[in-house]
Amino acid sequence: MNGRELVVGVTGGIAAYKTAALVSRLVQAGAGVSVVMTRSATKLVGPKTFEALTGRPVGIKTFGPGAHPHIELAERAEVLCIAPATANILAKAAWGLADDLLSTLVLAFDGPVLMVPAMNTRMWQKPAVQRNVRQLAADGVELIEPEDGYLSCGAHGPGRMASPETIFEAIARTLATAKGE
DSSP, X not given: OTTOEEXXXXXXXXXXXXXXXXXXXXXXXXXXXXXXXXXXXXXXSOHHHHHHHHSSOOBOOTTOSSSOHHHHHHHHOSEEEEEEEOHHHHHHHHHTOXXXXXXXXXXXXXXXXXXXXXXXXXXXXXXXXXXXXXXXXXXXXXXXXXXXXXXXXSOEEEEEOOOXXXXXXXXXXXXXXXXXX
């Protein structure tokens, strides 16, 4: 991963705390990582956490530094990984909606996109969410399926975000494929 450029999107799911471990692992492996957070994500993990881990500013505002932050990030990155991917970002991406920096970046990015869903079991099993998941897969998005387990809401079932190590391995495979290794 040495010298590879990634964007990690963080949305407002409680599993956002796990994304800090993922970002740390990516940076330790030599990747350049830029983090983009939704406003909801900042209520769960502070942007300073990701700034400390990456040594880079965190993107939050659609009209932040630079003329076109979503385009600049899209052109620099080789892979876009969104972890956790809430039902909200899955729907936005499936329907092509762009109302914040992350959803705008999804539309501007033309490389491999990995999404790591995380949500309550009942939400994950809703027909609307599953319809969006199928649409994203048809559009070429790689979905790293949620695990079955204990959820923060006290429920037990599918919806738990995949482990940082599982996500790291998927990113490594995606980069190797993109490079033709």
